Amino acid sequence: MLPFEEEDVGTKIPLKRHSTINPSSIQQNGHKKKKIRASFPVKNPSSTGSEMQKRKSELSKIRTGLPVYQFKRKINQSLQDNDVLLVVAETGSGKSTQIPAYLDESNLFCRNQGKFARSICVTQPRRVAAITVAKRVAEEQGCTIGSAVGYKVRFDDSTQPTTRIIYATDGMLLRESMSDPLLSRYSVVVLDESHERSLQTDILFGVVSRAMVARGYDLKGADEEDEDDGSMDALIKRRMKEKAQQYSLPRLKVVVMSATLDTETFKNFFKGAATIQIPGRVFPVQVVYTQEPQEDYIESALVTAMQIHQEADDGDVLIFLPGQEEIEDLASLLRRHLEAEKTLEEALTSRDIVQMVQGMGTNLDGKVASIVDGVMICVLYAALPPEAQMLAFQPKPAGCVRKIILATNIAETSVTLDGIRYVVDCGKHKTRDYNGKTGMESLTVKDISKAQAAQRTGRAGRLSSGVCFRLYTEDAYDALEELSVPEILRVNLAQVVLMLKGMGVHNPIKFDYLTPPSMDSLKKATQLLYALGALEKSMELTAHGKKMAKLPVDPVYAHLLLQSSKYECTAEMLTAVAMLSAENIMYRPGSNGAMEGGPDSLSTKAALAHRRFVSYEGDLPTLLNVYRAWQREAIYVPKRYSSKAQKKLQRDAQADGQQKLFHGAWCQHNFISARALIRAHDVRHQLSVICGNTVGQRGLGMNVHQSCGEKDMEQFLKCVCAGLFLQSASRISKSKEVHKGSGSLEGFQRGGRFKTKVGNAEVNIHPTSTLFNRNPAPKCVVYTELLVTKKTYIRGVTQVREEWLVDVAPQFFSKV
Structure with a gap:
């Protein structure tokens, strides 16, 4: 049960009292609803001038109000x-x-x-x-x-x-x-x-x-x-x-x-x-708090959403959660509990709705949106591509009685989600903090500020009066900071310094910052750029640094990409950097109805599907394998082509290879994120244009078709080593593992513990890495990201040889 205390913001609106309810009893307390018949508006691809003027006239009345x-x-x-x-x-x-x-x-x-x-x-x-x-x-x-x-x-x-x-x-x-x-x-x-x-x-x-x-x-x-x-x-x-x-x-x-x-x-x-x-919002919003602190905000959000759906008046629901993982967990729970409420007749009708919307080109695989028991569940977070994000803004089908949108703080500002009357605020957000002294980055869930809480509350008052359910007590709200800590005080500034230098700022320390960052962070950033060869001791950009500044990626990735000409693997490195820029390429589902870990579970099927891509050498070659397989086996037509050109390319692709699958089907079959792969494709295209253009065209004049080939991957791995030499780590020996009192070699066998060569921090290979379960663990690796959660992890891990580090960076490493 979530008893709430009320606080008035503006004019008070009626609030129905909540009955006693808990997650285990939700499926028994469902009420029967009328049979759902879905009807969808026919999409008109182009609006006439008269229609636009009519819409303009309608909106002018709203504007003046x-x-x-x-x-x-x-x-x-x-x-x-x-x-x-x-x-x-x-x-x-x-x-x-x-x-x-x-x-x-x-x-x-x-x-x-x-x-x-x-x-x-x-x-x-x-x-x-x-x-x-x-x-x-x-x-x-x-x-x-x-x-x-x-x-x-x-x-x-x-x-x-x-x-x-x-x-x-x-x-x-x-x-x-x-x-x-x-x-x-x-x-x-x-x-x-x-x-x-x-x-x-x-x-x-x-x-x-x-x-x-x-x-x-x-x-x-x-x-x-x-x-x-x-x-x-x-x-x-x-x-x-x-x-x-x-x-x-x-x-x-x-x-x-x-x-x-x-x-x-x-x-x-x-x-x-x-x-x-x-003055503020047009419509009043009532704020209510929980009477007791909530230990599990996902469970609390689930209970509150079900209470609103069962007992409250019409209106859509917006639920704020910290990140993608929490959003997908709650979406799965909501589907499961709503499914349990349906009669057989309603289940069949809901399936019809899903099929109809899928026929309209909408992705309803449960990750972006789904319709259950007349409720449309949408997700909204930054990693989604634009077309998937837009689904949350579209009107719900006529057969749906309510829309529930699960969002990160991406929905806090500027955007208007029509129909939102109820906001559920968990009071948390996910933030990255960078330690300028150690160079470590941590990803943690923290409390929001009062300013953020106000922004979230306002989402319920855009188009009608509403209610904001805060899943924390009023005392907890009073203890929040007034404003969020500016991002410039808690992130790695290497890209900022490089960008400023590229804009002609000679001394980034004296730049007119709204809030000056710490000297430790600026010093660490300049040291990193100097180590990468982007800055001279005089703080001037080197020729290498000027090239890095032209690439819209992290400086480490820019340095990595620029090394590819030396090792004749530019085509492969373009793909690797693009895949690194798109998060969560591999879709790793949890249990979904079948026994977790069983042969019929989605997690087991996904692991089997991913196995054919896995490289013994680690994550970057694995990402390269995924992209190469997609190019060989899938039909994908970029949206930048006209509809006529798209149809022609599809016909040609099908005629050339009858065994090929269309992009969406290939990704579904191989448990690969279709959205992330398209993003990687777009990033690669953009980087290829910048790298391939001549210097006169503000490009880098590189040969983007230069390739080491699939059989000679040593050149690619040497390039990875040359680009990521500052992010290298050596395995801690068996004797040291046992000496630490573990009592077994389990840690060594399941990926081992490593010590970074810069900073001497003890780290673990992240469970999502392809090297996590390798036995024996590699002796020397490079990585793309160092992350602190409950443990200190390295991600994007690739095996290299120790002697390569001496060859690519003799000024940092010497032969023992």
Whole structure:
């Protein structure tokens, strides 16, 4: 039972009292529902102009009812009078969709001529927010996406030279600033959801402020200091000013939008910024707490979701959980308990719904969405591809009575999930913390902040009044931190330093950070880049470092890829790096109805399917085997091809190889994540273009077809060793294992314990590694990731020879 205490937020709405219920009794307490008949709206691939105008007219009534509408004139006037405008607006006020539109409609800021200062850029921390908000604004403007309104996210750019409002992820604007530090295309930059304090958002503040100063923004004497400084950075800033004057660029206006009242950090960064506060959500949300602490938040979320479904009024449910693993566990539990409630007739009907939706091209394999007992269960997390994420935003079929969305904090900001009336907040999120002194990264589940709790609550008040069930006590809420720790204080900064150097920042230590990172983290980052050959002692980028900066991957992976030319395995290394960039390639299901570990269980079938890909040498060769098998045995047509070209390629592929399976069927048969494999394919394509282009085309001029072949894998393994030499470890001998008091050689036999060569940390091979069960364990390995959870693990493990380390990095290793 989860008894809740009530707290009013705004106007109080009626709340039904919950009856006593526990997970074991849920399946007995089900109630019969009416027989479900599904009906689906017919999808219209293209909307006519009249339909768009009709939709625009419908949305205009909603727009005028938003809290931000009352401030339209004040927003335009304030930004006209000031270079920086700070907008504090709570969730549901309409700031993300309306303010950029107001600025565009005013015709005060965009010159709409030439190629400079013609667009407004709105940044979002996440790609799903950039895409969904852009589509909504395009509807409100009565235009197709990519014309007047568009978005730019990784692998998907819908903009044109004439696009006036561009929604972009922080990372995309940062990449753009590397080639255009003046941000000359934009007249206004809107930094949305700045309270989240993501790493890239924080760096953007510094990048944008540099462009502002170059385009005439007065930092109250700070630039005069730079003029007399005599440093390289001062010289670069003077050159940026000269270039801005040459292009006749107008002053760059900046809007900082935050949902929290703690604005001092932003005010101190942008001196003299104007501030506007906009009232919160349109609809009231009631907050309720548990009376007692909950030990198992997954079980508590399950119980609460079932209570809402059985007893509460109509409305969809959004459940916040820390990560993908917890989401998939709860999705499985929900399906099982809802299935137990159904009659045979309802079960058959639900199966019909699933088949109908599958026929519409929707993936309902239980991982992305499923319909059980009239309830549509959707999942939403960052690792999902865009098309899978969009499923959570689509209207539920007419035969469904409720939608339950299980999401990470990806759903906290900017996105509007229609129909959400109930929010279940577990109070947790998953965070990575980097120790600048040891170089270790930990992945832990931690409490959210009060600001995050407020954001989650607001999801229930976007389109109607709602209720937020917090699965923790009011005392626990009071003990939460006010704001989350900025990401820049808890991550590895090597990629940040490399990016800043690539943008022309000579000394990253003196860069204008919104919150300066620790010196330990910056020192560790520069040491890593120096060891990789990216930096000279003078802090200048080497030729190798300039190449690394062009690659949109982690510096270690960039270094690894650049080594491939020397070892003549560029084609293989492109694949390996792309596969590493896509998480969870192998689908490893738990028990699903059959006895876990039995011959009929999914976990056993998956292990058998994966066996044919496994390489004795470790994880990177195994990933290479997966991709090669997919290329040989599957038919995949990228979406960037036209529909006619797709059909032709499919016909040709089927004619050439009758034994081939289509992409989805191949992945299902081999227990490989179809979504992750497509992402790897896209990443590989992007990296191939950058590596294959000439230097004049801002590429690296590499031969991307250079291959060592499948039979000569030693060259590939030597390249892996050369790229990951800083992340190497040696096996601890048998005698030391026994001496530690283990009483047996089990640890040695099941993968052994290792000691890292840099840092001397004792580590274990992660259970998901192909080397985990190898007996005997390899003597020397390199790895891609060091992770601290309950133990210290290494992942992405590949066997190498000890003597290779001496050959590839004699300055670090010497012969014993």
